[in-house]
Amino acid sequence: MKQIFEGIFSSKGKILTKNFTPGKKVYGEKLVKTGSVEYREWNPYRSKLCAAIKKGLKKLEIKKGLNVLYLGVAEGTTASHLSDVIEEKGLIFGVDLSQRTMKKFIELCEDRENLVPVLENAEKPEKYEKYLKNSEISLLYQDLSQRKQAQIFNKNAKKFLKKGKLGIIAIKAKSISSTENIEKIFEKQKEELKKEFDIIECIPLQPYEKSHLLCVMKKK
Amino acid sequence: MAKKDDLRRKLIQKARKEVKTKYVGRESHIIRAADILSDLDEIFNLLYEDSREWYGIHFPEMDRLVKTPEIYLNLVNELGLRKNFSEQKILKYYKNKEKAKQIETKAKNSVGSEIEEKDLKKIQSLAKQSLLIKKEKNSLVEYVEKEMKKELPNFSNLCGAVLGAKLLSEAGAIEKMVKMPASTIQVLGAEKALFRHLKSGAKPPKYGLLFQHPFVQQVKTVNRGKMARSLASKLSIALKQDFFSKKEKYEKLLKELEKRASELS
């Protein structure tokens, strides 16, 4: 068991996080015990952040106690691993507008005391602003299958991220436009993001995800 | 710490309430109803068959004269024994003079056996139950039509509410169906054939539930696949219209489909 980032481990080619709720699985992942500590395997085909780690992401500054704003949390697959990392002192606000997935995420929130559900549209941060006013956000994470993903990300960053804080976005080429060529789409999105961020690195996610790019950035 | 927990409890409560009321969807009710419609059809057909079989002991000739289930059941239920089958009385439930006359004649000369009052009562009770099930089904159809027109007006107008609800049931959720490529909508309900195709290279299915659509039925048999494809692509557009505004603007799509259907007929 080798630690690659704080709270994130690697062993025999698998990425793992320490299970914040020992004995419980979230999405059918394998539980692995070493000594008295239980880890959850993180599936790169189910989580874009894990795919990026597998593809050699160099830097990932997340750690215990951070507050995270997660846009497009869905059923909480990725969020559950972030929840493992930030532990009980941290907090993740999981925003999603799909009632169907939100139902599952609420159950996960009941199990994990560092997760909070927010059933809102990420394009309208003013709707959930009031819940975040006492929590300084250190990481803005976004994975929306949406046009205007970069604009939505910037809008939220302006409201909630202070200078120097971390932004991570999974960009999906297809949902922006299916005809433009993929490289061009990525370039355009990066241009947009550069208005608010300094880009640290961007990683294409194949073979785990088609036409996806994950960018790690610092707020300007 | 306490503050954080308070906030968390509050937001969990709020989200729970919202998924229950604001969002939880009318669609779950529509899907239930669509599935039950198929069950009711099946139950009705079974009971109807049973009633005919049983009543046929007494009046076997009626089987060939009355083909509409509701009329048959009403006649059994209201008139009972053969001897009550006068043209006058028959006409109350079967508004067809010629047929009524025929039935009267056949009733008089029937080769069926006499039955006892207690047997007839049982047969009639069965007929009554079947009619009630039919009624329940019809009112459920009305319900589905109303709800579908509210939730997915453009889609329902192109597809027909009941068929649309069955597609929705196959898809599982409106959101999922909205995101489906037209090619998937085209074969919804043909999962078995699709699976066979993927697994063993059998011919891919050309349509699933869309086979039931009047336009697909109307065109030449060889053109059904093509018609299903056009239909699916318009349905996919209609779904997006519904998802984003629900304003009725299906007219143009419908005109295009009508045109396509007449080209393929």
Ligand SMILES: C[S@@+](CC[C@H](N)C(=O)[O-])C[C@H]1O[C@@H](n2cnc3c(N)ncnc32)[C@H](O)[C@@H]1O
């Ligand atoms: C690809 S999924 C996210 C998967 C998730 N991040 C994970 O790895 O576990 C995209 C999600 O974004 C949500 N979404 C799309 N547009 C949105 C918006 N404008 N506001 C909030 N959520 C949105 C969808 O409902 C969907 O659940």
